[in-house]
Amino acid sequence: MSAGTDPSIPYKTYLAEAEIPTAWYNVRADMPKKPAPLCIPGTGQKATLDDLSHVFCTELARQELDNDTPWIPIPAPIHDFYKMYRPSPLVRAYFLERALGTPAHIYYKFEGNNTSGSHKLNSSIAQAYYAKAQGLKGVTTETGAGQWGTALAMACSFFSLDCKVYMVKVSYEQKPFRREVMRTYGAAVTPSPSDTTQVGRAILAAHPGTTGSLGCAISEAVEAAVTHEGYRYVLGSVLNQVLLHQSIIGLEAKAALDKLGVKADVIIGCAGGGSNLGGLIAPFMGQKLRGEADYRFIAVEPASCPSFTRGKYAYDFCDTGHICPLAKMYTLGSDFIPSANHAGGLRYHGMSSILSELYDEGLMEARAVEQTSVFEAAQLFARVEGTLPAPESSHAIRVAIDEALRCKRENKAENIVFGLTGTGFFDLTAYQQFNDGTMKDFIPTDADLARSLDQLPVQPDENA
Numbered sequence: 089m090s091a092g093t094d095p096s097i098p099y100k101t102y103l104a105e106a107e108i109p110t111a112w113y114n115v116r117a118d119m120p121k122k123p124a125p126l127c128i129p130g131t132g133q134k135a136t137l138d139d140l141s142h143v144f145c146t147e148l149a150r151q152e153l154d155n156d157t158p159w160i161p162i163p164a165p166i167h168d169f170y171k172m173y174r175p176s177p178l179v180r181a182y183f184l185e186r187a188l189g190t191p192a193h194i195y196y197k198f199e200g201n202n203t204s205g206s207h208k209l210n211s212s213i214a215q216a217y218y219a220k221a222q223g224l225k226g227v228t229t230e231t232g233a234g235q236w237g238t239a240l241a242m243a244c245s246f247f248s249l250d251c252k253v254y255m256v257k258v259s260y261e262q263k264p265f266r267r268e269v270m271r272t273y274g275a276a277v278t279p280s281p282s283d284t285t286q287v288g289r290a291i292l293a294a295h296p297g298t299t300g301s302l303g304c305a306i307s308e309a310v311e312a313a314v315t316h317e318g319y320r321y322v323l324g325s326v327l328n329q330v331l332l333h334q335s336i337i338g339l340e341a342k343a344a345l346d347k348l349g350v351k352a353d354v355i356i357g358c359a360g361g362g363s364n365l366g367g368l369i370a371p372f373m374g375q376k377l378r379g380e381a382d383y384r385f386i387a388v389e390p391a392s393c394p395s396f397t398r399g400k401y402a403y404d405f406c407d408t409g410h411i412c413p414l415a416k417m418y419t420l421g422s423d424f425i426p427s428a429n430h431a432g433g434l435r436y437h438g439m440s441s442i443l444s445e446l447y448d449e450g451l452m453e454a455r456a457v458e459q460t461s462v463f464e465a466a467q468l469f470a471r472v473e474g475t476l477p478a479p480e481s482s483h484a485i486r487v488a489i490d491e492a493l494r495c496k497r498e499n500k501a502e503n504i505v506f507g508l509t510g511t512g513f514f515d516l517t518a519y520q521q522f523n524d525g526t527m528k529d530f531i532p533t534d535a536d537l538a539r540s541l542d543q544l545p546v547q548p549d550e551n552a
Contacts, residue, residue, distance in 0.1 A: 099182065101344045103175040109343075110162055113335040115370045116328065116442060117158035118377040121449065123328065123441035124416035124550045126152075127403060132548030135413045143310060143412075144329075145218040145320050151329040160332060162214075169213045169246065173202040174336070178344040179508075183472040185492070192495035193350070194488060196508040197341045197368060198475070203269070206478065206510030207364050208239035208324050211333035215322040216243035225318035226250025230280065230305030232360070232435055233259050233480065234266030235510055236324030241273035250319075254280040254308040256435065258299035266514040280305035287311050287409035301425050302361070302436040307409025314411075325361030326406065326415075326440050334367025341505065342371045352383055353502040354491050358483040358509065359387035359396065359454070362440030368507040369452075376451065385452040386491075387443065388483040390462075392530040393426040395419060395439045396447055396454035398537060403547050404438060414545060417444040420532075421540025427530030434480050437540070455487055458529040462486050463522040466512070478510040479518055 116122055126135040140149035151160065162170075181194040199207035219227050226249045231237030237253040244251035253275050260267060260279040270277050278284060280300050281291040287307040291298065298304075306323070313321035323330060345352060355372055357365030365387050375381040389396055395418045405422040406412040419438040426435040439447075446452050459479070466482035468489070469475070477485060484506040495502050512519065521527040 100177045100179050101348060102177050103340060103343055103347070105171055105175070107343060108167065108170055108174050109336050109339040110167065111159040112162060112332045113339060113370050113374065114154065114158055114160060114332055115335070115374055115377070116155040118374045119445065120377070121445060122155045123445045124403070126413040126415055127548040127550070129405070129410065129414055129545065132546070139413070143314065143321050145215070145222050145224070147218045147221070148215060148329050151332055152327060163217060166214050166217050170336070173209070175340050176201055178341055181473055184469060187468065187472045188489065188492050188496065190492040190496040191499060191501040192492040193501065193503045194492055195345070195350075195503065195505045197337055197505070198508045199337060200475070200478070200508065200511040204235055204239035204242055205514070206235035206239065207334060207337060207367065207507075208236045209242065210336055210367070211324065211330045211363065212236065212239035212243040213246070214333045216240065216247045216249055219249055219320060219322070220247040224249065224320055226252065227320055227322045228252040228254070228309040228313040229322050229324065230254045230256070230302055230309045231259070231324065232256045232302050233478070234263050234270065234514065235478070237270050237275065237277065238266060238273070240322065240324070241270040241275035244275065245273045251275040252309070252312055253277045254282070254305040254312070256280055256300040256302060256305050262517050263514050280308050282308060284308070285311045287411065291408060295425065298425060301408060303406070303408035303422050306407035307411050310407065310411045311409070325363035326436070326438065328442060330363045331366035331370070331440060331442055334363050335370040337364070337367040337507065338370040338372060341368065345505070350503055351381070352505040354384045354386065354504045356386045356388060356484045356487050356491070356504065356506040358434060358480045358507070359389045359439065359443070360434030360480065361436045361438070362443045364507050364509045366440055366443055373446065373451070386487055387447070387452055387454040388487045389454065389456050390434050390483065391456040391458045392532065393420065393435055393437070394456040395437065397456040399439070400541055400544070401444060401448050402544055404544055406438065414548065415441050416550060417441050418447065419544070420537055421543055423543050424537070424540035427532070434483065457483055457486050458531070460522070460527055460529050463518070463527065465489050467522070475508070476512045477508060478512045479515050481507065481509045484508070
């Protein structure tokens with residue numbers, strides 16, 4: 089019997105509400121070589137709790153610096169909120185398998201079953217909770233495609249916090265309905281770069297007419313936080329604390345696979361800053377680090393913003409305005425402005441320090457894919473599986489299909505798992521361009537990358 093018609097495995101596998109994880113998993117505790125520490129620009133000194141607490145909520149700063157505690161209990165109010173939309177389903181992609189004629193079994197963890205339309209709510213509710221517990225008035229943030237901004241607006245509404253969102257200008261213009269969802273939940277949304285902050289005005293002066301980037305928006309959000317009393321900055325990806333919160337994705341996925349008696353062979357996720365991929369692979373990577381099991385992990389990034397595949401592993405600013413601490417990561421340079429591709433959530437110049445260290449040690453693979461091939465995969469998936477995927481998620485779909493076709497050529501019945509981070513109903517402008525045949529691929533030249541990489545800061549001594 090072919091994989092596409094095997095009735096022995098349910099089409100969707102849900103855990104019971106009582107099986108929602110009660111603690112987040114901190115993969116750093118099992119990493120023999122820890123991610124390089126954040127450093128203060130200019131001095132090169134390691135960032136302390138006091139340094140970070142001026143920007144982040146104090147408890148989140150503690151989580152950011154904690155390399156040793158494997159399990160962090162999920163506070164009851166956050167766990168109760170999770171019950172509104174978790175556990176999320178693990179889905180067997182029978183119809184995609186059948187369309188590809190592959191012996192592989194394909195599974196995806198679907199995180200789009202909430203109003204934010206993505207996995208971002210997993211961390212936004214945690215960060216809003218800690219802000220409320222600290223007695224803050226509100227928080228500031230950036231957003232690319234808008235999923236993070238929407239998720240944070242929802243979380244802030246739940247805890248009665250003010251929410252200021254700086255949205256990358258190209259996404260602000262491409263995705264007006266995502267912007268309106270944020271406003272419906274009470275958030276103030278500003279296109280970035282803007283003339284409302286000092287750093288925004290400087291970026292506009294240096295790059296007139298720029299469509300913006302996540303690095304630009306981060307700078308504005310941080311400036312807004314540190315210049316307004318009672319506010320802190322929160323981030324939807326990249327940071328250790330965010331990957332910690334997102335580990336709930338991987339913990340649920342592994343529990344569901346264990347319930348089915350299935351071991352994954354290949355685990356795939358899209359990668360912009362790293363929140364989805366890091367969360368999905370966390371418990372599996374933990375097993376690999378402890379020598380308990382082996383897996384292939386594949387990070388998929390846009391060819392227009394290829395941090396892993398063409399970037400440099402070095403200390404760099406996390407933001408274009410050079411306000412934030414330095415992080416050691418695979419980077420294209422903080423001055424790099426990605427092209428206006430439609431995967432807004434992946435338009436970031438750097439990558440999570442955790443994932444960067446794992447990649448540098450050869451524990452992960454990375455691939456860069458062009459957006460026309462991504463939307464070809466998205467269209468096929470929508471037609472055969474019935475879910476319209478977000479452009480970001482579709483990067484993972486592209487490589488899952490490629491891996492399934494490899495299995496077909498090699499006649500291997502491998503188990504492929506990927507993260508479907510969200511839905512694409514606010515991305516119909518992109519689908520329109522693809523359907524009209526007007527979508528183009530944007531790939532930076534070596535000279536483009538050299539210009540920004542040449543501007544990397546003086547490298548601190550991470551061992552000092």
